Each structure stands twice: as C-alpha cells, then as structure tokens.
Amino acid sequence: MQDDISAAHQGQQHPVSLYLKVWGLLFLLSAMSYLVDYMHVQGIVRWTLIILFMLLKAGLILSIFMHLAWERLSLIYAILVPPLVLLVLVRIMTIEANYAFWTRAIFLGGGG
Structure with missing residues (x-):
C-alpha cells in the first residue's frame, strides 16, 4: 500500500523522444506559418492558415508540455x-x- 502511494507522488516519466518529436512538430508548424508570409498568401486563406497553425501549436504545447494529455x-x-x-x-x-x-x-x- 505504501509503495502505491509513493509511486503516485513521484509522477509519470515521459520519454525524451516524445518531447523531441513535439519540438520538431512545433518547428515544422512555425516554418509553415512563416512560409504563408514568405509566399505572400493573401486574404482569408492567409488568416485561416495562420490561425490554424497557431491553434495546432497551442494544442501541442498544452497537451504535452503542460501535461494536459495525462490529466x-x-x-x-x-x-x-x-x-x-x-x-x-x-x-x-x-x-x-x-x-x-x-x-x-x-x-x-x-x-x-
């Protein structure tokens, strides 16, 4: 019983590869957001893409780095x-x- 309680207080250990994959994905999404400006996309398509990339990055940060995926x-x-x-x-x-x-x-x- 005591071992179960102490294991619960130590928290979860996540592999470093998970964080590296998420960093890579964040880098890719940021590069794609930059490309929207670089390729001079205009109008509603520009804002839709920028907001989509922003929401995807925010979701990744919330779920992995803020540990919401395990809450x-x-x-x-x-x-x-x-x-x-x-x-x-x-x-x-x-x-x-x-x-x-x-x-x-x-x-x-x-x-x-």
Missing part, C-alpha cells in the same frame, strides 16, 4: 471551457453591436 477530463474542461465560453459571448456581443449600429444608422440617419 483528468474534469481538469481539462476546467481549463478549456471558460475561454471557449468567452469567445461565444464575444461573438454574441459583436452581433448585438452590429445590430445596434445598423438600427441607429437606419432610423436616426447616419448612425453617429
């Missing part, structure tokens, strides 16, 4: 759900702000 699901939800809820609320406020602006522009003549 309980409740802890993952406690960390990831609040920012996602904030993004939804920001989107709702943006829709409401556009509605208020265009309502004023239509009915008050000019919106300002």
